[in-house]
Amino acid sequence: MDKICRYTTKEGVRMAVAVTRDTVEEARVRHDLSPVATAALGRTMTGALLMAGDFKNEENVSLRIQGDGPLGVVHVDAFSNNTVRGYVDNPHVDVPLKYAGKLDVGAAVGHNGDVKVTRFTKLRQDYTSQSPIQTGEIAEDLAYYLYTSEQIPATISLGVLVDTDQTTKAAGGFLVQALPDATDEALAQVEANINELGPISKYLETHPDAEGLVERVLGGLTVEKVYEGDVRFQCTCSRERFEGVLMTLTDKDKKDLLEDETTELVCHYCNEKYHFTRDELKQLFKEASQPKS
Numbered sequence: 001m002d003k004i005c006r007y008t009t010k011e012g013v014r015m016a017v018a019v020t021r022d023t024v025e026e027a028r029v030r031h032d033l034s035p036v037a038t039a040a041l042g043r044t045m046t047g048a049l050l051m052a053g054d055f056k057n058e059e060n061v062s063l064r065i066q067g068d069g070p071l072g073v074v075h076v077d078a079f080s081n082n083t084v085r086g087y088v089d090n091p092h093v094d095v096p097l098k099y100a101g102k103l104d105v106g107a108a109v110g111h112n113g114d115v116k117v118t119r120f121t122k123l124r125q126d127y128t129s130q131s132p133i134q135t136g137e138i139a140e141d142l143a144y145y146l147y148t149s150e151q152i153p154a155t156i157s158l159g160v161l162v163d164t165d166q167t168t169k170a171a172g173g174f175l176v177q178a179l180p181d182a183t184d185e186a187l188a189q190v191e192a193n194i195n196e197l198g199p200i201s202k203y204l205e206t207h208p209d210a211e212g213l214v215e216r217v218l219g220g221l222t223v224e225k226v227y228e229g230d231v232r233f234q235c236t237c238s239r240e241r242f243e244g245v246l247m248t249l250t251d252k253d254k255k256d257l258l259e260d261e262t263t264e265l266v267c268h269y270c271n272e273k274y275h276f277t278r279d280e281l282k283q284l285f286k287e288a289s290q291p292k293s
């Protein structure tokens with residue numbers, strides 16, 4: 001089972017760790033993602049989970065990474081209950097490997113464009129802000145966003161390891177945030193620890209549940225675990241939601257749909273398909289046109 005854990009330290013440094021292998025694998029299967037698309041979407045989903053509900057309570061996060069690469073836009077929504085959904089515009093994209101078999105996420109996403117972040121809750125209005133893409137490798141782009149748009153100094157590390165049979169071998173990441181009262185010594189210590197750690201995907205290859213990661217990154221600090229929750233891929237779509245959309249169509253669009261024996265509607269986020277027969281649509285449109293009593 002995938003997990004997210006959050007930690008605080010006496011020295012003013014906070015950390016969140018997410019293990020997302022099953023979640024990323026579900027996204028891969030649902031969208032039939034190519035390896036580089038799995039890596040790009042998997043990193044973004046992991047990053048969104050780390051950013052959701054962290055700095056302010058009960059907050060959901062939508063990420064739109066809109067680069068000029070062949071992948072198109074990466075769309076991810078992460079909710080404060082640790083569920084996440086997402087898709088990319090072009091799921092079958094393939095780009096040449098970088099080196100030593102390393103997937104070139106930056107080339108797929110593109111090196112120019114915007115990271116758009118929307119934070120929202122049930123009660124409060126959306127808050128959207130954006131920053132330019134730095135490398136297209138996702139982690140640096142999200143860290144740059146946090147620093148420039150939300151004034152949060154943070155280090156983000158995201159890794160997705162795709163196996164030779166294209167399944168997801170390991171996935172996860174962490175976010176380290178310096179609070180205003182963080183001591184210089186603590187920050188220097190954590191920075192040294194992170195440099196020593198090396199790439200997160202390498203670490204996850206030998207530690208797929210991220211075991212020992214917190215001790216490595218926050219080594220030398222007084223750590224307290226403050227939260228643990230299960231993570232999973234889950235969409236908010238339903239047949240009822242699509243019925244609602246169908247009922248708002250114009251009369252002409254409704255008539256067009258009734259030409260067909262069955263109508264298929266597909267949810268972008270999870271690729272779930274909903275089928276409506278002509279009779280079902282007729283019934284639905286009849287209900288919609290009836291005056292409310």
Ligand SMILES: [Zn+2]
Pocket residue numbers: 235236237238267268269270271272
């Ligand atoms: Zn859906």
